[in-house]
Every structure is written in C-alpha cells, then in structure tokens.
Amino acid sequence: MSLTRRQFFRAGAITCASAAAIAAVGAADPASATETGPTLVSLADAAPVDEGTYGSLVSSFAVISDTHVDDDAPDYDDNLGNALGDIAENWDAVDSVVVNGDITNNGYQYQYDIFERRAQAAGFSFPGSFTCMMGNHEQMGDGTHTRESVESLHANFLERTGASSVYYDRYVGGSHVIALGPDEYVSPYDVSTTDTFKLSAAQLSWLSGLLDEDQAAGVPSFVFVHEPLQYTVTDSYPGGWGFENSLEDDADLRSVVFSHAGAILFTGHTHAYPDVVQRNRGGNLFVGTGSVAYAYAQGETYLTDDGSYDSFGWLVRHHERAVEFCMRDCLNHEWVKGSHYLCRLGPR
Numbered sequence: 001m002s003l004t005r006r007q008f009f010r011a012g013a014i015t016c017a018s019a020a021a022i023a024a025v026g027a028a029d030p031a032s033a034t035e036t037g038p039t040l041v042s043l044a045d046a047a048p049v050d051e052g053t054y055g056s057l058v059s060s061f062a063v064i065s066d067t068h069v070d071d072d073a074p075d076y077d078d079n080l081g082n083a084l085g086d087i088a089e090n091w092d093a094v095d096s097v098v099v100n101g102d103i104t105n106n107g108y109q110y111q112y113d114i115f116e117r118r119a120q121a122a123g124f125s126f127p128g129s130f131t132c133m134m135g136n137h138e139q140m141g142d143g144t145h146t147r148e149s150v151e152s153l154h155a156n157f158l159e160r161t162g163a164s165s166v167y168y169d170r171y172v173g174g175s176h177v178i179a180l181g182p183d184e185y186v187s188p189y190d191v192s193t194t195d196t197f198k199l200s201a202a203q204l205s206w207l208s209g210l211l212d213e214d215q216a217a218g219v220p221s222f223v224f225v226h227e228p229l230q231y232t233v234t235d236s237y238p239g240g241w242g243f244e245n246s247l248e249d250d251a252d253l254r255s256v257v258f259s260h261a262g263a264i265l266f267t268g269h270t271h272a273y274p275d276v277v278q279r280n281r282g283g284n285l286f287v288g289t290g291s292v293a294y295a296y297a298q299g300e301t302y303l304t305d306d307g308s309y310d311s312f313g314w315l316v317r318h319h320e321r322a323v324e325f326c327m328r329d330c331l332n333h334e335w336v337k338g339s340h341y342l343c344r345l346g347p348r
Contacts, residue, residue, distance in 0.1 A: 040278040040285060040343045046335035048092070048315060048326050054344070055320025059173025061131075062087050063314040065100035065226070065268030066291035068137065069114040073105060076293035077114055079311045083292045083330040084122035090333055091315060095173040097124065100268040100289045101135025101226025103161075106142070107153035112160040131172060132161040134181035135226035135268065136195050145188040145196050167203050169210055172222075175318045176214055178207065180225035186248055197227050198248035204256050211260035220323060220345065221263045222316070228267035229254050233277055233288035235270035235301055242270040257284060264323065273298040274312050276325050276341045285323075285343060289314065292330060312336070321345055 043049075051057050067080045087097060104111035119126040138157050141149045154166060166181030183203050186196040207223070214221040228235075228242040230250050236242035247253065257263050264285040274290035294309035296302065311330040316323070327339035 038343050038345060039281045040276060040341055042338070043340040043342055046326070046337040046340050048317060048335070048340075049324060049342075053319070054322035054324075054342075057173075058318040058320060059175035060092065060094050060315070060317045061172050061175075061177075062091065062094045062097045063100060063266060063287075063289055063316055064097065064292045065289040066102040066135070066271055066293055066295075067099065067115065068102055068105045068291075068293040069111050069118070070105035071110065071114065073293070076105075077118060079292050079294070079330070080115065081118040081121060083311060083313055084119060084124060086328065086330050086333050087313070088122045088124065091328075094315070096131045096177075097129055098131045098172070098177070098224065098266075099133065100224050100266055101133045102137040102268065102293075103132060103135065105137055106140045107138040107156055108141075109156055109160070112156065116160075127160065127162040130161070131170065131177060131179065132157075132163060133179045133224045133226055134166045136182070136197050139182060139196070145186075147185055147187075150185055150196075167199070167206070173318070176210070176219065176221055178210055178221055178223045180207065180223065180253075182247075192248060195227065195245050195247070197246075199225075199253060201252075204249075204252055208256045208260075211256065211263055215260050215262050218346070219262070220318070221260065222266070222318075223257065223263050224266045225253070226267065227269045228288070229257070229265065229286070232265070232279075232286040233267060233270070233272070234275050235272040235288075236267075240270065240272075241302055242267070242272070245269070260284075270301075271295050272301060273310075274314065274327055274339065278343070287314065287325065319345075 064083055068076045069080055103115055116126040134157050139150050139153045141153050166183050169178045182197045184198040184200040186198045188196055211221050227247040230236050230243050257265055261283050266287045266289055268289040271291040272288055275288045277286045290312040292311050295312050297310055313328045313330055315326040322342050322344045325341040327336040329336050
C-alpha cells in the first residue's frame, strides 16, 4: 500500500491564525498593492455570469488538483472520472483542464495510464486537453527521494504530460498561464520542512521576467504551483499542512509574486476547502485549489478528519474586464453557493 497523506497524520491540534500571524501577513504584503486597484467581491448567484457581462471572454479553464490516482485507491480514481465527466457534460466548453499537481500518487507510469484512461472515458485527450503542474507526489516514488529516483520520476512527468520542463508557460485561450515546479534537487536529509520541493534561482528569475512583461502590458498572470505560500490560503498558517509541509524557498517566491500585483497564484497540496483570498485592495489573489481525490469540508482539516470527503474544482473565466471564479462540487454536480468570486480588471 503506497503512503498517502491520510496515513501521514501528525499529533497535536491545529491552531487558528493568531494576531501575530495576521500581522505577519500584513507585513509581507506587497508595496505594489494600491488602495485604488481591483477588489475581490463575492457574488450571490453561484452560477457563472452570462458571457458578455464583463466584455468578451478571453479564456475559460477548469482547475483541479490533487487527484492522486493509483491502482490501490479506486475511490480517488472514481472521483477523477466523476469530475472529468462533470466538466465534459455539465460545464460550458473550457480551453483546458488545468491540474495543479499531485496528478498521481507516486509518479509511476502506470498511474499516468490510469489518469489517461479516465480522461479518455470522459471524452478528453491526455495530455492534449490538459495543462499539468508537477506536485510533490509526482516525485514521491518509493519515498526515498534519491537523486536518481527523482530524475527518473521527473522524466515520467515530462513524457506523460508533454511539458517541455517542470516549469514552463503557455497561453490557454488568450490567458497567460505560468506553471512552476520543483526543478532543484533537495536531499531528504537537508529539508527544512518534510517536503523536498524547491524552485531554483533560475526559475524564479524567469518567473519575474514573465511577470514584468505581463505587468507592463496590463494583463493578469495566472501562476500555478502545487505547494502554497505560507500565510495565504486556508491551512497555510502555523499548524496547517501547507505551513509545515511547504516549498523550501517560500520567501524567495513570495518576494517575486508580491512585487507583481497582477499575479494570481493558484496552489493545492493542503486538500483544504477551496478559497480565493485577496489581502489588500489591488493586491495579489491567492486561490486554494482543494482536491478532487479527497477534500475536507469547510472548516475541517486533516487533523479533524472524520472519514468523509468532498471533491471540488474551479471554473476560472478571464473576461476582458474581470476574472471570475466559480467553485464546483464535483460529487453533487452543482456550483457552490458562497464560493463565486469576481475581480474586475482595469478602470471601473
């Protein structure tokens, strides 16, 4: 039986964000966030807005993460098939299905085979219909994290997803999507957290250059990385999975993202209830992408696991004058009330 995070529980109780933690978030927010920039708002109607409401549709894409397919986890595989079937049958056409890491449980070839079969059964091609990011489980293997095993698992990811590198950028519809991934090897004996997920200085410099270009053009950047920045989305605070098991160079990525207010950062990993957060008016948006395999209910975490799980995804629509986020309950095939957000772009 391969190790899953359900089996990797730690003792202790999760803590709520303290006043000190909240103050730390404020201190870390970018100077580029202005008092006159776009503000995130919640919409009462759970369903997507009519096309044309905020100008022409630039792109529309599904965002899912943490599918963890494996031959000894049929419930995960069924949830993936269910989610992809829901997207194909009940959503308006999307330009891509974005998978924000932990596609597989270990990064093995046979697990990508399972994903491909489920995709084809729903009417998608794999990898053609997908935009995939590497998660920590894509380089998990047998858990030893030797350099040789990690390099082999990286090769599996590149071969099966069609990605040119573990980090790359592409356009989905007319939207700029930037995929980040763990391109720098970290020995399990040298980690500061329990993961070996690190972005190289070269990757961060590349990211900064792309964000500079988008910022100069006045367009949003849709940035995806599997592991969250601390103090951003649900469960990324002290005591949370996303805080204690995070990427090695959190501060370096934070510096790049926070200096580009138009960057929208999508992160998975925690399996927490999905959310969209904006710390300051005009500042970055942070999107928690939840999990398709098993997601915790609102207000729950892995430390309060009761054995019942949900399965969530996002519809993200980039309109000329706004970016829209609609959460989907993939098990009940419905848009989630209270989880429909809009952030207008440009002048009001």
